[in-house]
Amino acid sequence: MLVGYRFSAKEFNALLTxxxxxYRVYAPVLLKGKGRFSNxxxxxxxxxxxxxxIVFGHKSYFSAKxxxxxxxxxxxxxxxxxxxxxxxxxxxxIIFLRSCDIHAVDRLDNIMLKNGSEPDYYYQQLRSKVKxxxxxxxxxxxxxxxxxxxxxxxxxxxxxxxxxxxxYLCNVKEDIDGLFSTLGTAMEVQPQFVEKNNILVxxxxxxxxxxxxxxxIWQEYGARCISCGRCNTSCPTxxxxxxxxxxxQDNPNCGERRRVWASCQVDGFTDVAxxxxxxxxxxxxxxxxxxxxxxxxxxxxxVHMCVGCGRCDDVxxxxxxxxRCVNKLALAVQEVNNND
Amino acid sequence: MTKNPYLPFKxxxxxxxxxxxxxxxxxxxxxxxxxxxxFVEVSIPGVGECxxxxxxxxxxxxxxxxxxxxxxxxxxxxxxxxxHLFIRGPYGNHFPVPSFEGKHLIIAAGGTGLAPVKSMxxxxxxxxxxxxxFNVLAGFKxxxxxxFTDAIANWKQQFNVQVTVDNxxxxxxxxxxxxLITNLIPEIDLAYIENTRVVIVGPPVMMKFAxxxxxxxxxxxxxIWVSFERKMCCGLGKCGHCKIDDTxxxxxxxxxxxxxxxxxLD
Ligand SMILES: Cc1cc2nc3c(=O)[nH]c(=O)nc-3n(C[C@H](O)[C@H](O)[C@H](O)COP(=O)(O)OP(=O)(O)OC[C@H]3O[C@@H](n4cnc5c(N)ncnc54)[C@H](O)[C@@H]3O)c2cc1C
Ligand code: SF4
Ligand code: SF4
Ligand code: FES
Numbered sequence: 001m002l003v004g005y006r007f008s009a010k011e012f013n014a015l016l017t018x019x020x021x022x023y024r025v026y027a028p029v030l031l032k033g034k035g036r037f038s039n040x041x042x043x044x045x046x047x048x049x050x051x052x053x054i055v056f057g058h059k060s061y062f063s064a065k066x067x068x069x070x071x072x073x074x075x076x077x078x079x080x081x082x083x084x085x086x087x088x089x090x091x092x093x094i095i096f097l098r099s100c101d102i103h104a105v106d107r108l109d110n111i112m113l114k115n116g117s118e119p120d121y122y123y124q125q126l127r128s129k130v131k132x133x134x135x136x137x138x139x140x141x142x143x144x145x146x147x148x149x150x151x152x153x154x155x156x157x158x159x160x161x162x163x164x165x166x167x168y169l170c171n172v173k174e175d176i177d178g179l180f181s182t183l184g185t186a187m188e189v190q191p192q193f194v195e196k197n198n199i200l201v202x203x204x205x206x207x208x209x210x211x212x213x214x215x216x217i218w219q220e221y222g223a224r225c226i227s228c229g230r231c232n233t234s235c236p237t238x239x240x241x242x243x244x245x246x247x248x249q250d251n252p253n254c255g256e257r258r259r260v261w262a263s264c265q266v267d268g269f270t271d272v273a274x275x276x277x278x279x280x281x282x283x284x285x286x287x288x289x290x291x292x293x294x295x296x297x298x299x300x301x302x303v304h305m306c307v308g309c310g311r312c313d314d315v316x317x318x319x320x321x322x323x324r325c326v327n328k329l330a331l332a333v334q335e336v337n338n339n340d
Numbered sequence: 341m342t343k344n345p346y347l348p349f350k351x352x353x354x355x356x357x358x359x360x361x362x363x364x365x366x367x368x369x370x371x372x373x374x375x376x377x378x379f380v381e382v383s384i385p386g387v388g389e390c391x392x393x394x395x396x397x398x399x400x401x402x403x404x405x406x407x408x409x410x411x412x413x414x415x416x417x418x419x420x421x422x423x424h425l426f427i428r429g430p431y432g433n434h435f436p437v438p439s440f441e442g443k444h445l446i447i448a449a450g451g452t453g454l455a456p457v458k459s460m461x462x463x464x465x466x467x468x469x470x471x472x473x474f475n476v477l478a479g480f481k482x483x484x485x486x487x488f489t490d491a492i493a494n495w496k497q498q499f500n501v502q503v504t505v506d507n508x509x510x511x512x513x514x515x516x517x518x519x520l521i522t523n524l525i526p527e528i529d530l531a532y533i534e535n536t537r538v539v540i541v542g543p544p545v546m547m548k549f550a551x552x553x554x555x556x557x558x559x560x561x562x563x564i565w566v567s568f569e570r571k572m573c574c575g576l577g578k579c580g581h582c583k584i585d586d587t588x589x590x591x592x593x594x595x596x597x598x599x600x601x602x603x604x605l606d
Contacts, residue, residue: 075346078385083347116577116591121344123578209585209605240580243573247386255386257346259573262580269581270571270606273409274543278570278584278606288606296586 004189005180007168012051015183019094019176023131026067027096028060029053045095054096056163059141063236063311064097065108068126071233072260075122075243080253092129094176096161098137099193100144100307103151104236105130110301111239122259131176136162140197143310145323148201151307153193160191201323202330203304207295211336213287217328222283224318229263231289231312231322237305240264264289286325294326345576348383348426354401356421359487363452364417365395365405372430374402376437376460377567377595380429381575388412391572391590393456394430405455405487431575432594435460435539435565443535444473446528448550450521450542454478454487456567456594457541465495472535474499475528479521479546481506483514521546525553533558541567551598564598 007015019025029046030053033039043058045067076083105127112123134157137146146152158174171189172180232238242262247255262269265285270278279285297305312322351368358364372380374394382404383389390412396403408417416425437460445464447457464471476495480486482505495501502524504517517524521542530536538559540550547566554564570589573579582589584604596604 083385085344085347111580112578115588118345118576120576120578121346209603213605239578241573242579242581243389245383245386245388252386257383257385257389259579262573264580272569272571273407276544276569284606291585292583299586 004169004171004187005184006187006189007170007184009051009166009168011183012168015179016048016051018179018183022177023092023094024089025094025096026064027054027133028056028058028135030055051168056135059144059309059311059314061311061315062234063104063309064095064101065104065236067093067095068130069108069112069123069239072258073122075257075259077256078254088125092131093126094131094133094158096133096135098135099154100137100146100149100151100309101236102132102134102154102156103149103307104309105132106156107237107297107301107303107305107307108239110297110303114301131174132157134160134191136160136192137194138162138192140194141310143199143313143321143323144194144197145199145201145308145310147195147197147308148199148203149304149306149308152195157191160189162192197308199310199323201308201326203294203326204330204333207291207329207333209291212291212329212333213284215329215332215336217325217332218283218287221286221320221325222281224320225265225282225286226318227266227282227285228317229266230315230317231320232263232265233261234311234315236309236311237293237307238263240269264292286320290322290325290329293322294329345428346574348381348389348428350424351402351427352424353419353421356419359405359489360485362408363405363485363487364408365403366416366425367401367403368425368427369401370427371400372402372427374430374459375434376463377434377456378430378432379456379575379594380404380427380431381572382406382412382416383426383428384412384415385426387415389573391431391575393594395455395458396462397459403458405452405458407452429575432590433592435567435595437463440537441470442472443537444475444530444532445471445537445539446475446477446554447539448477448479448521448525448542448554449540450479450546450550451481451485452487453542453546453567457539458488458491460539461495462491465498468498471499472532476501477521477524477528478503479506479524479542480504483508483512483516520549522549522553525550525557528557530557530559536563538564539566540564551602561598561602566596566598566601567594568596568601568604569594 027048031044035042043055043060044062048054074086112120160171169189171191240262241259244258293306351370355367379391379393382392392404394402395405508514570582572582575590577588577591
């Protein structure tokens with residue numbers, strides 16, 4: 001028997017109001033005028049005031065990662081003699097997100113918390129505050145291939161939510177502060193997961209990097225990609241960053257060190273002194289990204305990095321499709337193996 | 341909460357030695373305990389941070405030889421002996437120095453590549469009985485680029501040191517070898533090839549051709565070590581800049597055995 005509750009919009013808004021006393025609550029909302037074209041809107045993460053603000057029918061353009069891994073984050077402030085760390089908002093965080101995006105957080109955790117000898121101090125601070133509310137995914141959106149990536153199901157959430165006939169149905173694993181049970185009507189609810197996408201991806205297994213690196217399929221991408229890095233910034237699993245120092249103009253002895261998201265697709269990512277740079281060709285960068293997402297990350301952490309959300313395809317101005325590229329790669333590798 | 345590894349600490353400058361126009365050595369007072377070939381992240385708040393190898397160390401101090409190439413290194417070169425630097429680390433792995441004991445060790449370094457191996461050379465200079473035989477080959481662009489001239493003069497009294505420059509101006513007064521470092525490799529006396537260990541550090545092309553030259557002489561791949569330089573921001577396995585395939589150079593490197601390094605494809 002799965003515990004759950006049914007809420008009317010009014011009841012759920014009462015729940016939201018209560019939650020917001022202690023938590024910052026984030027969900028996909030409509031960001032007015034923030035779209036790709038002038039006067040267009042976009043769905044992104046924000047703090048909804050009411051349940052009606054939450055967009056259930058569209059995929060969010062950006063992922064939820066910016067909430068606990070900000071695009072631009074101050075690591076410390078300094079004066080001539082000392083440092084101070086920025087204050088962290090004491091409230092915990094609740095995020096509404098789908099199964100693939102919950103898996104994506106696990107992918108970030110692997111790098112930020114488990115890679116190397118110690119967890120990332122700043123990431124851990126925010127990440128340890130986060131609880132998930134799973135948004136049921138019933139129908140696949142454009143460009144999604146979560147089923148191929150095995151990320152369409154998850155058990156990792158405090159509560160789930162879907163809209164059905166004007167009511168909000170929640171499966172509750174953790175009754176946050178006892179609020180779900182006091183504000184909703186108990187009933188059995190089972191979360192629903194998408195079981196089929198229009199896009200199927202064949203994951204190439206046991207890739208031999210020597211063969212892959214030489215393969216001509218990358219040339220096409222080298223010619224088309226403009227190194228804008230959108231595929232990286234929209235990806236819920238990309239974690240790379242660069243450090244930046246700034247000082248304040250009115251007092252050059254004071255300033256801050258920040259980190260900002262970085263991208264393996266853009267120029268300068270691998271530049272070293274003496275004019276050397278690695279992966280200068282865009283074709284090599286595409287190969288590096290694809291191999292990271294569906295091959296070498298798995299060698300390190302046991303799961304593929306890509307969760308199949310399709311955001312990179314949604315945003316690429318050159319209409320480069322990551323899923324099609326992976327399929328081509330699988331085919332190319334198969335051909336090479338057959339010829340051996 | 342765990343301690344914050346991104347916070348650097350203050351290390352006073354004890355002494356600055358000018359090696360060349362662009363490479364200066366800084367001795368800092370600090371109590372970290374680096375191993376041969378490790379690096380630290382050096383920073384000047386307000387300017388930035390960069391990875392620099394520890395070129396020598398001893399009780400209560402470390403040394404770094406820093407080439408002025410850009411933002412941070414330019415400001416470092418403006419400091420004087422009463423200033424301090426900020427550092428965090430040490431990071432990365434190190435040369436397997438104990439495994440070289442009793443062997444014939446050959447170190448081939450190109451340019452600033454001499455910095456990461458200098459502490460290892462000093463160690464064997466102080467403890468010559470630890471090695472059966474020792475060759476150091478160092479290649480620089482021109483006579484003006486030669487690093488650690490004083491130290492090299494001392495080393496020469498105890499073991500085989502060969503310095504070569506790519507080009508020497510007729511008026512430079514250079515009496516040493518001219519030509520690529522790879523030219524020196526065929527001349528080394530390799531009496532105990534099984535017991536010979538080779539370390540190569542320098543720019544990517546230099547490491548590649550030097551390794552091929554040693555392989556030609558019959559040194560086994562597993563007996564060769566290299567040290568890689570990659571763009572690095574964190575040194576902690578998080579920022580992703582140094583990643584090659586599934587390897588993080590800041591964690592599993594910068595020192596690699598050749599059997600592994602030849603498989604790393606950027
Ligand atoms: C493990 C390791 C050990 C190193 N040891 C030494 C050493 O002992 N002595 C020494 O002089 N240098 C060393 N370097 C190189 C040194 O890190 C760079 O020269 C330095 O980062 C440049 O910083 P900057 O701010 O002055 O230059 P910037 O203004 O940032 O850039 C100038 C040039 O340096 C390149 N660069 C920027 N950041 C890095 C980086 N993190 N790594 C490499 N190149 C970079 C830029 O692409 C550009 O070409 C080492 C690098 C690594 C990875
Ligand atoms: S690589 Fe593309 S499809 Fe995969 S997780 Fe990132 S954005 Fe989503
Ligand atoms: S979004 Fe498209 S064009 Fe931009 S870097 Fe990614 S693949 Fe290249
Ligand atoms: S330097 Fe940041 S991951 Fe290696």
